[in-house]
Amino acid sequence: MEEYPQENEEEKIPERPLECNECKKDIAVRYIEIEKGNMHKTSMCNDCPELQKKLLGKALSGTSDKEALLTGLACGDCGTTLEMVRTGHPLGCSHCYEIFSDSIVYELYAVGKIPLNLNIESKNETLHIGRAPGEIVEMNSSLQLIALNEALKETIKTEDYEQAAMLRDRINELTEKTLSESESGESGEPDDKK
């Protein structure tokens, strides 16, 4: 466990007033406390645990000892704490993904950011199935053709022949374009014009 490093005042990035004070999401609530003539203003997003704390008293204070210990966990490289990860703060460095691995998977699962068919139980399971750095994955119009063919089937089913004719023209146009591109050996140069 490491202490969260104190930031140098001069190096602090200016605050962004339209964001939640805790997790930097868009604000939904402006909470103003007036105590003995002093006014404290807090900006919070809708799902902020800080908001729950303010509105429902000490709702989050009933954590177990183990959890309290874990909450103090911090990344040695950048000082990001587990509490910050749980409240949706941005991660501070690549190392955070190793330190808070369990928590990250849990949070991603909880907010529906992982496909349901993905196995998240195994700690060593590779979750990423896309391309790796340096890998070139060229795509051609076939993906669009698949989508258009699906749409064509749908319009024929609903007997919308005017739409079907439009889709057929677009499919033909794309097929011709793809063929001519593959013949000329170029799959899309950066400066291509319409």
Next chain:
Amino acid sequence: MTKNNRPVSSFLSEKNSWKENDNTVWLSTSLSLFRNINKFNFPGKLTTEKQKGVVGLITESLLKKSTSEKFFVCKAEDLGPYDKEYIGERFLSTEGYNQAHAGEAFILDEKGEFLATINVRDHLHLQLIDTRREPEKQWNRLVRMETALGSSLSYAFSSRYGFLTADRDLCGTAMQMRVFLQLPALIHTELIDDILNETADESIMITGLHGNPTEVVGDILVVKNNYTLGVTEENIISNIQSFAGKLILKEYATRKEIKSTQNSEIKDRVSRAYAILIHSYQIEAVEALNALSLVKLGVDFGWITGINAAALNNLFFTCRRAHLLCNFTEEIAQENLAHKRSEFIRESFKDVRLTI
């Protein structure tokens, strides 16, 4: 703020790809890749000095790799608030670039299709806007740029989490695809909710133009990928294309129905929208965007003449604050802006006629 001291708009305004965009329903696609450099903490945990070092590193790599394209590099500290807002409007961003500060930077191409933001949440955010409905081609261009840069910058990557991003919700492919669809017929006949429920797909998210799922501006829905981890880039592109394709078909079918039944409710809304645009003394951007969408629908039905879809799409940008200000050489006071917008739209509508 005047046109003369606004470097971004001066660089881009004549190369507006939206001027030729005559799309009626599908407006554009935006493809983004988020990347971080391996040996540095993410921007939120870097000092301003180190952030400036990252800006130098990325800028140098990009300019060195690309000889064929002309890029414009602008540091956030050198830009005024309206220039930053202009970039946000142009690239249909929800990031709030107007708060960008020293240590952050933007790189744009001449056509106004490419944007790289540096140190805004991640070290590098590469974005391409496609207005020709060729997302695969733009994807290939984006990957080539990312790969060329990656040969000199080592990206933060793990086999378990893929490309590592400051926002954990974006790790994996760290790719975001957004398709902008203008669906006035579905929205004004109130069919949209049922259709979205019918076609619901957990891999897809729908928001409004400003990123809010419940606030629809200008009848535009943004279809974007919900997952970046556990899916391939091909999956993302194909799912979104298929989903957007279904919505487009439903929009066309509804338009056909409105036209054949001469729906008087829609006729009334189109007429009122036209009247607002030509008779208002002052108008806010959101009201103008909503009215422009209905006028565009009216043009599609032949109820309104004297303007085409491309001009209306262009007006969609030029009536927003930062773009609007570019049209004036003199300084415009904030309280006078709504009136100036009104005048500008009226001028663009001088040949437009309602024929219902």
